[in-house]
Amino acid sequence: xxxxxxxxxxxxxxxxxxxxxxxxxxxxxxxxxxxxxxxxxxxxxxxxxxxxxxx
Amino acid sequence: xxxxxxxxxxxxxxxxxxxxxxxxxxxxxxxxxxxxxxxxxxxxxxxxxxxxxxxxxxxxxxxxxxxxxxxxxxxxxxxxxxxxxxxxxxxxxxxxxxxxxxxxxxxxxxxxxxxxxxxxxxxxxxxxxxxxxxxxxxxxxxxxxxxxxxxxxxxxxxxxxxxxxxxxxxxxxxxxxxxxxxxxxxxxxxxxxxxxxxxxxxxxxxxxxxxxxxxxxxxxxx
Amino acid sequence: xxxxxxxxxxxxxxxxxxxxxxxxxxxxxxxxxxxxxxxxxxxxxxxxxxxxxxxxxxxxxxxxxxxxxxxxxxxxxxxxxxxxxxxxxxxxxxxxxxxxxxxxxxxxxxxxxxxxxxxxxxxxxxxxxxxxxxxxxxxxxxxxxxxxxxxxxxxxxxxxxxxxxxxxxxxxxxxxxxxxxxxxxxxxxxxxxxxxxxxxxxxxxxxxxxxxxxxxxxxxxxxxxxxxxxxxxxxxxxxxxxxxxxxxxxxxxxxxxxxxxxxxxxxxxxxxxxxxxxxxxxxxxxxxxxxxxxxxxxxxxxxxxxxxxxxxxxxxxxxxxxxxxxxxxxxxxxxxxxx
Numbered sequence: 001x002x003x004x005x006x007x008x009x010x011x012x013x014x015x016x017x018x019x020x021x022x023x024x025x026x027x028x029x030x031x032x033x034x035x036x037x038x039x040x041x042x043x044x045x046x047x048x049x050x051x052x053x054x055x
Numbered sequence: 056x057x058x059x060x061x062x063x064x065x066x067x068x069x070x071x072x073x074x075x076x077x078x079x080x081x082x083x084x085x086x087x088x089x090x091x092x093x094x095x096x097x098x099x100x101x102x103x104x105x106x107x108x109x110x111x112x113x114x115x116x117x118x119x120x121x122x123x124x125x126x127x128x129x130x131x132x133x134x135x136x137x138x139x140x141x142x143x144x145x146x147x148x149x150x151x152x153x154x155x156x157x158x159x160x161x162x163x164x165x166x167x168x169x170x171x172x173x174x175x176x177x178x179x180x181x182x183x184x185x186x187x188x189x190x191x192x193x194x195x196x197x198x199x200x201x202x203x204x205x206x207x208x209x210x211x212x213x214x215x216x217x218x219x220x221x222x223x224x225x226x227x228x229x230x231x232x233x234x235x236x237x238x239x240x241x242x243x244x245x246x247x248x249x250x251x252x253x254x255x256x257x258x259x260x261x262x263x264x265x266x267x268x269x270x271x272x273x274x275x276x277x
Numbered sequence: 278x279x280x281x282x283x284x285x286x287x288x289x290x291x292x293x294x295x296x297x298x299x300x301x302x303x304x305x306x307x308x309x310x311x312x313x314x315x316x317x318x319x320x321x322x323x324x325x326x327x328x329x330x331x332x333x334x335x336x337x338x339x340x341x342x343x344x345x346x347x348x349x350x351x352x353x354x355x356x357x358x359x360x361x362x363x364x365x366x367x368x369x370x371x372x373x374x375x376x377x378x379x380x381x382x383x384x385x386x387x388x389x390x391x392x393x394x395x396x397x398x399x400x401x402x403x404x405x406x407x408x409x410x411x412x413x414x415x416x417x418x419x420x421x422x423x424x425x426x427x428x429x430x431x432x433x434x435x436x437x438x439x440x441x442x443x444x445x446x447x448x449x450x451x452x453x454x455x456x457x458x459x460x461x462x463x464x465x466x467x468x469x470x471x472x473x474x475x476x477x478x479x480x481x482x483x484x485x486x487x488x489x490x491x492x493x494x495x496x497x498x499x500x501x502x503x504x505x506x507x508x509x510x511x512x513x514x515x516x517x518x519x520x521x522x523x524x525x526x527x528x529x530x531x532x533x534x535x536x537x538x539x540x541x542x543x544x545x546x547x548x549x550x551x552x553x554x555x556x557x558x559x560x561x562x563x564x565x566x567x568x569x570x571x572x573x574x575x576x577x578x579x580x581x582x583x584x585x586x587x588x589x590x591x592x593x594x595x596x597x598x599x600x601x602x603x604x605x606x607x608x609x610x611x612x613x614x615x616x
Contacts, residue, residue, distance in 0.1 A: 006340055006488055009423035016427045016481045017322070020434060023477040027470075027597070035604060042611055202535060206528050210519045220512040220532060226505055227542045254546070262538050269531045272453055 059149040066145060066153025073131070074161075080127070084120060088169050091116040096176055109179060110237035113189065114229060116169060121162045121196045122225075126217040128154050128201065129208040138208065142274065151201070151270040155263060158204070159197035166193035184239040184248055191252045192232035195259035199224055202266035205273045224262065231255045279580040286584035287591060294595025299463050299602050310596045314589035320413070320582035321429035325391060327410075327575070328417025329367040333396040335419055342395040344417060346402070347410060347575075353385040361385075363392065363402070371402045381407055415582065416575035420489065427485045429582055433590035435478035435503065439544065441471025441594060442506060445513075446537040449530035459606060461526040464533060465517065466602035470594060472510040479503050499555035502543040509536045 005012050074080065095112050104112075132138040141150060166189045173179045200221050207217040235251040290313075297303040327347040328336075336344050352364040353373075361373045361381060373392060375381045381404075384390055389410040394403045418425040448464035451457070482500065483493040494500060513536070517529045 002487070009341070009488070010426075012424055012484065012488055013322070013426045016484055017318070017430055019481060019484070020430050020477050023473060023480075024593075024597070027473045028600075031601060031604060034608075038604075038608055038611065202531070206516070206532060209521075209524045209528055210516065211521070212519050216515060216519045219515040223505055223509040223512055223536055224539050226508070227539055227547065230501075230543075230547060258538075258542055262535060265538055266535055269453070269534060272527050272531050 059146040062145045062149035063153050063156075066149055067157055070128075070153065070157035077131075084124065084165055085168070087123065088116060088120055088165065088172060091119070092169070092172050092176060092178065095178065104178075106237050106240035109240050110233050113169070113173065113179065113236055114192070114233050117166060117189065117192065117232075118196075118225070118229060120165045120169065121193060122200075122218060122221060124161050124165060125158050125197060125200045125204050125221070126207065126214065127204075128158050129204045130213050133208050147271050147274045148267070150274065151205075151267055154204070155198055155201040158201050159194050162193040162197035163190050166190050179240060182239065184243065184245050185236060187245065188232070188235040188239045188248050188252065191255060192228060192235070195228045195232075195255045196225055198259040199228060199262040199266075201263070202270060202273065205270065209273070227258055228255055231258075278577065282577075282580045282584040283587060286588040290588035290591025291595075293588075294592045294598075299595065299599050300459055300606065302599065302603070306592060306596045306599060310589065310592040313585060314593055317429065317582065317586040317589040320585055321415075321426050324411060324413040324415050324578070325408075326417050326423060326425060327391060327414045329365045330363075330369040330371040330396070330402060331367065332417045332419065333371075333394070333402055334399055336422065337396045339420070339422070341422075343393055343405065344395065344422070345391050345393045347414065348385055348390045348392055350389045351386055352389075353382050355379065355382050371396070372400055373402045373404050375404045375407070384409070413578060414575060416579050424485060424488060427481065429586045431478055431481045431485060432583070433586045434474045434481065436587060437590045437594040438471050438475030438478055438503075438506060439540075440591065441467045441474060441598070442509070442537065442540055444598070445471065445533050449533040452526065452530045453534070458526070458609075459602075461530060462605045462609065463598070463602045464530065466605055467598050468510055468513050468533070469601055470597045472507065472514075473597075474590075474594060475503060475506050475510065479507065497555060498547055502547060505543045506540055509540055512536070 005015075095116070099108075129138070132141055145153075167186070170179070170186045170189050174181050179185055203217065203221050203224060206220065207213045210216045231251045231254055235248040235255070238248050238251070293309045294306060297305065325345055327345045330346055333344040333346060336342055346363075347366045348363050349366050352366075353361045355378055356362055356372065358378055359374055359376065361375055361378050362370060363373045363385075364370045373381075373394070381390070381392075384407065391408045391410050392402070392404045392406075393408070394405045396402050415425070418428075421428075444467040445464045448460045448467065452460040452464060479500075482503070486495055486497075486500075487493050513529060513532060516532050517525055520528050
């Protein structure tokens with residue numbers, strides 16, 4: 001793996017680029033999920049229901 | 056100019072008195088330093104160590120001993136229930152500089168006793184510049200972390216919060232401190248360690264002045 | 278000239294990112310981030326990296342030893358069937374072994390060419406492939422080769438991480454002076470986004486370091502200073518999580534301001550007074566590819582692409598900051614933590 005990568009530097013570049021976008025995507029995905037949690041918390045459910053789902 | 060200098064002396068005096076009343080703290084610090092030095096002695100024969108390694112060992116012990124000390128300076132007021140009293144009776148400037156001075160003196164005392172102990176057991180050679188490097192580091196740690204001790208008094212889980220928030224602030228001091236002690240142990244004179252000590256004390260000065268300005272935000276109720 | 282590029286890019290990025298206020302959604306931010314980062318990625322990945330014969334001689338022992346050399350139009354003369362005398366754009370001359378010298382000569386006489394190959398001695402360059410030269414090309418950076426492209430991603434994300442910390446500090450100061458709760462939320466959101474960018478810069482740097490310096494972590498002071506920034510962010514979150522609500526915002530703001538002195542110290546002073554593998558350190562005569570005073574055309578292309586990426590990451594950061602801050606403002610209002 002390391003041997004292959006040091007022979008093919010453009011793959012390293014690709015790897016690093018993808019990693020950075022993956023990091024940003026992961027961050028947005030997490031934020032997206034938290035936003036969804038917040039929305040479902042305030043979308044007409046009663047407090048009892050919230051307690052039942054543990055939210 | 057120093058309308059609060061009377062209060063400052065009163066705070067310092069209070070710190071010394073409370074130390075006399077809480078001698079178990081002195082004993083705890085002494086046990087910690089002695090224990091840590093003993094462990095080092097069990098693990099390594101002192102003659103076989105490089106200056107770098109010895110400098111590292113000196114600072115590991117010093118760092119933890121200093122953290123224990125500084126963390127206590129404000130939380131002790133809260134534990135005794137005297138925090139509010141102090142808030143209402145003394146000007147915040149006097150509290151800040153009084154606590155800072157006592158932290159500096161106390162950490163330097165630990166540094167000095169550690170230097171003595173380590174010199175006695177032969178871990179470090181008897182040299183003034185080593186003591187100077189260690190004491191300057193101690194002063195810098197005491198001065199730079201005094202505000203953080205006031206911050207942690209308002210938090211839960213205080214011990215490890217202090218360790219977490221003090222580490223980044225102390226890191227420049229540790230970095231320069233290890234370099235200067237290593238230089239001193241390798242035979243460098245006072246002139247060789249002066250630049251590092253200068254930067255370290257400048258850093259402490261910068262942090263403590265900014266912290267002085269920020270202290271009223273920490274030192275208020277609510 | 279280069280510094281002007283960088284300064285303009287940063288100013289444009291900051292102006293585009295912050296105009297309209299972080300608490301409000303603006304199309305400008307989203308569109309600018311998408312377009313600028315898009316153009317930047319294209320500029321960093323698409324153009325070939327071209328060098329000179331001198332670079333080829335330097336890289337002869339590297340893995341892989343191939344270098345692409347830029348030959349301007351008419352920069353070749355025929356020696357025999359498989360041998361050309363070529364002059365690169367810097368004016369250096371080498372004998373080039375090619376399959377069919379006459380065809381390559383005709384190509385060079387018609388348009389500038391790129392010769393990819395390796396130097397087999399100080400006079401002879403063996404050509405593996407030829408290609409016509411595009412309009413945009415990036416310069417070869419010694420010892421980096423193709424990996425130099427990482428620079429256009431790694432440095433801007435490190436910049437975004439540092440800039441985020443500066444924003445945290447500025448909004449913390451504003452919170453302390455004016456007491457507006459939104460300022461604290463923005464400071465916190467900036468720390469969250471800054472942690473992401475700092476971590477990405479750290480990881481991408483670690484991968485780069487593995488292939489250029491041999492190890493993921495080299496105890497380099499620049500690596501340590503980025504690690505310190507992560508430690509400050511971590512401490513900031515630890516403090517927020519462990520302080521009860523009314524005091525939390527004030528303590529976190531105070532801590533951000535105090536920690537910024539340590540950050541300034543470790544980012545700007547310590548790496549320059551100690552020995553380091555990164556450019557610009559005490560033992561390093563070479564100030565590094567980004568700040569070097571060269572100014573040929575290729576160097577300006579590099580500076581332009583780098584500036585675009587700096588501006589792009591700055592706007593991208595403000596976009597993410599705005600989303601995060603608005604999410605936290607909404608969350609706190611809905612959960613009734615503030616009125």
